Amino acid sequence: MMNRAVLLVLPLVLLVVIIGKAQTNANFSGTWMLNKTEPPPSSSGIGGGGDPAFGVIAQTIVIDQTSNNLTFQSGSVKAVYTLDGNTTLTPPGDVNGLKTRAHWEGSKLHLHYKRGQNWGRDVLTVNGNALTILRDIESGGASTTRTITYTK
Numbered sequence: 001m002m003n004r005a006v007l008l009v010l011p012l013v014l015l016v017v018i019i020g021k022a023q024t025n026a027n028f029s030g031t032w033m034l035n036k037t038e039p040p041p042s043s044s045g046i047g048g049g050g051d052p053a054f055g056v057i058a059q060t061i062v063i064d065q066t067s068n069n070l071t072f073q074s075g076s077v078k079a080v081y082t083l084d085g086n087t088t089l090t091p092p093g094d095v096n097g098l099k100t101r102a103h104w105e106g107s108k109l110h111l112h113y114k115r116g117q118n119w120g121r122d123v124l125t126v127n128g129n130a131l132t133i134l135r136d137i138e139s140g141g142a143s144t145t146r147t148i149t150y151t152k
Contacts, residue, residue, distance in 0.1 A: 004073045005019060008071045014100055025083075025104055025107065025109070026109065026124075026125070026126050027065055027109075027126075028063045028070065028109065028124055028126055028131060029063055029064055029065045030062075030063060030131075030152050031061075031062050031152065032060065032061045032062070032063065032131050032150035032151065032152060033059065033060055033150060033151055033152075034057065034058070034059045034060070034148070034149075034150055035130070035149040035150055036148075036149050037057055037146055037147070037148050037149075038146065038147045039146065041152050042072050046108045050060035054131050056074065056075065056077075056137075057146070057148055058074040058075045060075075061073060061150060067083070068082060068084070069081065069082055069083060069140065070083060070102060070109070070111070072111065074124075079100050079111075079113060080100065081100045081101065081111055082102065083102050083104070083109075085101065085102070085103045086101065087099055087100070088100050088101070096115070096116055096126060097115070098113060098114075098115045099114040099115070100112065100113050101113075105123075107125065107126075108123055108124065108125050109123070109124045109125075110122075110123050110124075111123075111124065117139070117140070118137075118138065118139040118140075119137075119138050119139075120135065120136060120138070121135070121136045121138040122134070123135075129151050129152040130149060130150070130151055131149070131150040131151070131152075132148070132149050132150075133147070133148040133149075134146075134147055134149065135147075135148055147152070
């Protein structure tokens with residue numbers, strides 16, 4: 001009886017392992033147009049009209065993703081992330097340069113970035129032709145969280 005139960009359960013376990021390994025990470029590549037922002041950005045301060053290179057919500061973003069890297073371009077600002085969890089400094093050796101780091105949490109991609117005393121995190125999810133970014137920004141002692149939705 002025990003042998004029969006093992007023979008029935010073993011194929012199910014192998015199927016779960018195979019399906020789990022076959023799942024791939026989401027692909028965020030494409031040109032994305034702003035759909036909505038919650039809450040709406042203010043005309044000043046972080047995440048709004050403040051530092052044009054940090055936390056601005058662009059009308060269009062372009063993402064190029066390979067198996068090893070992701071390039072995120074928001075307006076004239078371009079950030080490169082390695083998808084292995086390591087930190088990248090651009091330009092190399094510049095203590096005030098842009099530090100980027102990315103890691104996966106299931107199908108969500110976390111993009112961490114820091115320049116000077118400003119830091120942020122974007123959590124990207126994709127569902128069909130909709131890209132949702134949960135953005136946490138801290139700059140100058142103030143912080144904000146927004147949900148930004150883009151479509152292809």
